[in-house]
Structure formats: structure tokens, C-alpha cells
Amino acid sequence: AARNFNVTATVVDRAGLVRATLRGDRAGPHTVESSVRKAFTAASMRGPTSALQQATIDNPGARNLVHLPGVLPLGGGVPVRAGDEVIGGVGVGGAPSGQIDEECANAGIEAARDRLR
Secondary structure, three states, X not given: OOOOOOOEEEEEEOOOOEEEEEEOOOOOOHHHHHHHHHHHHHHHHOOOHHHHHHHHHHOHHHHHHHHOOOOOOXXXXXXEEEOOEEEEEEEEEOOOOXXXXXXXXXXXXXXXXXXOO
């Protein structure tokens, strides 16, 4: 069965600058900022934000990353790659969990895969 969530999705370029944001009509106001920060974090760290979230749990030194402006180590951000090169990030906020946010971000990237160069 299809699941519908009221989320916000943001795409950033390789510099972490917002290129597009789309907010569901019933998405909470906080989802805009969280999606932007997740996308920025994924592009900047060149990896999924769920991995960074785990790193902040496992590595005391990584906990300081939360003090960097724009960084949000919560699941829901994934890097966008063209081949091996990170060319941006997608962040989703507002689903019932960071794992579902990440699934949504990955689905969006997969839908655009043929246009990523």
C-alpha cells in the first residue's frame, strides 16, 4: 500500500546552496529547516545523514559536529552522485522517522537518476 506523508524535500547543489524546496500542504513548519539542513549535511559530509547520526553516538569527537552551522545529524539526508562525484544533496523532513525520510530522499534521487550527470 502506498504511504503518504506530509513532508518537505530540499535539494542543494555541491556547495550546499538550496536549489529547490517542496513542502507538503500539511507538513509542519519545522520540516523546511530540517530538510534544508539534512540536504546540506549530506552534500557537505558526502554521505547519508543517518551514518553521521550513528557516528555522533559511537564517537565522542563526532558529537562536536552538531556545532557546525547548518549541520543536522538526523536521518533523512542523502548525497546526490553523478558517478563517483557528489554533486549535491537531498534532505527530507516530516516522515514518522529518519529512516522513512531517507527512503523518500533515495526514491527522489532514483526517479531522477537518468538526468544526473
